[in-house]
Amino acid sequence: MNRANASILALALLLASPLALAKSTDRNQPMDIESDSQSGVVTGDGTTVLSGNVVLTQGTLSINAARGEIIRSNGELSKAIFTGKQVKMRQQLDDGSWMDAAADRIEYDLLKETVVFIGNYTISSPRGSNSGQRMVYNTTTGGMQSGGDGSRVRTVIQPKSAAPQGKN
Template sequence: MLLAVIVAPATVSARSSDRNKDMDIDAGNAVYSLDDSQPTVLTEGVTITQGTLDIRANRADITQRGGEPVRVVLTGAPAKLNQQLDDGTPMSATATKVDYDLTTEIVIFTGNVRIQQPRGSLSGQRVVYNMRTGQVQSGGKDSGRVKMRILPRNAQGGG
């Protein structure tokens, strides 16, 4: 429950207006199929921006159905995501791999995960976040330990 207090506000309250903005993608290389039969593969310094969302990765695999993205897998050393929350505060996340299923709205961060926001931080080897329910799951068997830091309300913005 405490984990949800830290992470869920950051991701649940991610800038909701960003989804209605244009998405800009920049990569050194792109391989894609016009008929959605194969995922689009972006490599060589991938940057994806949409509103306040800023993603940096070595590789992005984007699976589409009917011309709409349904799954995005980002890999990097690490992959980095930064976004402003609806209240204007920043949230950042890094992981070796980020797997976002747009149909279920579940994001799985794996490998040296670190999620940081003004109220605190969360780190571990695997974090599963359900954007629909706000539920966060981390740690457990084969997933390593979870580390959290929660700052007092009057110390936000400290480190």
Template sequence: MTRHAAKLVLAIAALACAGTALAKSSDRNQTMKVDADRSDCTVTDSGPCVLTGNVHIVQGSLVIEAARADIRQGDGDIQSAKLTGSPVRLKQDMDNGGTMNATAAQVDYDLQQDTVVFTGKAVVQQPGQGSISGERIVYNMRTGQVQGGGNGGRVSLQFEPRNKAPASDKKDGKN
């Protein structure tokens, strides 16, 4: 793999890890495997790389499935990555033991602004933490701020209690 292709793959990894601050931290140090039906990549410092057809990315516990990944460079650095699909699916284990699952029609990662934008029936679920869904979810990796809504649609949030009481045992008919 060329140095430029390696940078493009790292951009995809950064995109995937952006979904949550609690993503499994050891995943960033794992080998990344990328499969797609086709690739069209320019190996210059400002060339695009487009992966199409059954794009499948695995790095540690991180799994991304998309129809297309479009990575853009500028001056030798990754500027943005756009994943599209029906839908794009992201799954990653968390350092706290849970698993983050996200789906959206499109996922845009802007490396310069450190933002990830999920659009089109976007859902991000973190068991034990809660979930957010809406037509548009914006995650700012610098500040940790998450915003939802957009296009006249509503946003739905679900918050899990921090200290869930264990379910009572009702098998024996005792309360």
């Protein structure tokens, strides 16, 4: 592997790290959803619409949005979509630091295990930040892809001395 490829690989690993290190135990916690109103299905297939001051918490994960949709397919949760100007997301990382994200739309596909940040997104942690118009993040592999749609992507990588040093 040449130096340029090694640098690109290192950059890709650093960019993915804010989400890849999200608190691993959060998935096993109950999900609590509050909003001003909710309408839709509770069982079976369909969509539940959450309107007004939507707050979702699961372990250390917190999402605040103006509107949400919870989609059920084949009797299981399959997708969650949150919209607003802006949707705010916060989650503690396994090292004890925090990751903050904001976007006009956040789509979580539970079947594909992807999170898509759409519209003026910014993701930041003590390790650095990434911002642009669209990012797809695979929660299983830790892979991410942003840009490619003609828009610019901006990344800031903090020096090693500024990164978190173990659990706080």
